[in-house]
Amino acid sequence: KAGVTQTPRYLIKTRGQQVTLSCSPISGHRSVSWYQQTPGQGLQFLFEYFSETQRNKGNFPGRFSGRQFSNSRSEMNVSTLELGDSALYLCASSLIGGNTIYFGEGSWLTVV
Amino acid sequence: AQKITQTQPGMFVQEKEAVTLDCTYDTSDQSYGLFWYKQPSSGEMIFLIYQGSYDEQNATEGRYSLNFQKARKSANLVISASQLGDSAMYFCAMREGVNNAGNMLTFGGGTRLMVKP
Numbered sequence: 699k700a701g702v703t704q705t706p707r708y709l710i711k712t713r714g715q716q717v718t719l720s721c722s723p724i725s726g727h728r729s730v731s732w733y734q735q736t737p738g739q740g741l742q743f744l745f746e747y748f749s750e751t752q753r754n755k756g757n758f759p760g761r762f763s764g765r766q767f768s769n770s771r772s773e774m775n776v777s778t779l780e781l782g783d784s785a786l787y788l789c790a791s792s793l794i795g796g797n798t799i800y801f802g803e804g805s806w807l808t809v810v
Numbered sequence: 811a812q813k814i815t816q817t818q819p820g821m822f823v824q825e826k827e828a829v830t831l832d833c834t835y836d837t838s839d840q841s842y843g844l845f846w847y848k849q850p851s852s853g854e855m856i857f858l859i860y861q862g863s864y865d866e867q868n869a870t871e872g873r874y875s876l877n878f879q880k881a882r883k884s885a886n887l888v889i890s891a892s893q894l895g896d897s898a899m900y901f902c903a904m905r906e907g908v909n910n911a912g913n914m915l916t917f918g919g920g921t922r923l924m925v926k927p
Contacts, residue, residue: 731913741901741917754914786853792913797843797862799905799913801855 700725702791702802710808716777719805723770723791727800729753730772732764735786735804744787747772748794776807784809813837814902814918822924823892830877831887831921833902839863842906844885845915846876849899858900861885889923897925 703722711717723730731746731754743756747766764774770791776783786806792799815834823829835844846858861869861876869876877886889896899922903915 729912731915733915733917740919741903741915743914743916746912746914748912753912788853788855790855790913790915794912796913797860798857799845799915800857801847803852803854806853 702789702800704787704789704802704805706805707803708806708808710810711779713779713781713809715779716775717779717807718773718775719787719789719807721772721774721789721791721802723772723789724800727791727793727796728770729792729794729796730766730770731790731799732772732774733788733790734758735788736782736784741788744774779809781809783807812918813916814904816900816902816918816921818921819919820922820924822926823889825894825925825927826891828888828890829892829923831889831900831902831923833885833887833918835883835885835902835904837883837904837906839906842904844876844878845903845905846874846885846887847901847903848896849901849920851898855901859887892925894925894927897923899923 729748732744746754766772786804788804790801842863844861848856859871873890875888899920902918
């Protein structure tokens, strides 16, 4: 059974650009959430989607957005990149309310 | 106030010995879940174990067990017979309001475990 797949794994962007990250959840999982991990702030929740609807949203500016497609795949977008957006972005999937939440390998974003 | 506190930034353990990683939490919800994850240097978060607030037995998964003390609001991870491959960051996380919370987790700051040969 394939795990959570995130693409791209590594990317470098310039300040002011925008970036789109993709996440394919485990087959059958309809709940997808995104997290940002930085050395200074640790792991922080960005948002969660279920059945193409955003269920929860963390405390991030509007430059951070996401969406979920009918096949449960999800994308997150960061516009007008700032140096502080450099981070590991992790996607997680589960059955709704499930007791096992699986993460992907993450996308390492560097903003220069 | 911090919702999840991991007070040990780093720990050493001798190979084949057991080690306990501490986690305390703060919530006013009656229904919640506690998770432990392992993060090697590659970045992937590996699910280890889950404990529900209403579970009467401590959770176990192979060499991992969770010492759940509800009154003290602690959920310590115990790794038995440490192996070199256990060297990694370990994160404790909580999901509040289980019935409606989906998979929104609050994480602690993590503990870096180093296993000595």
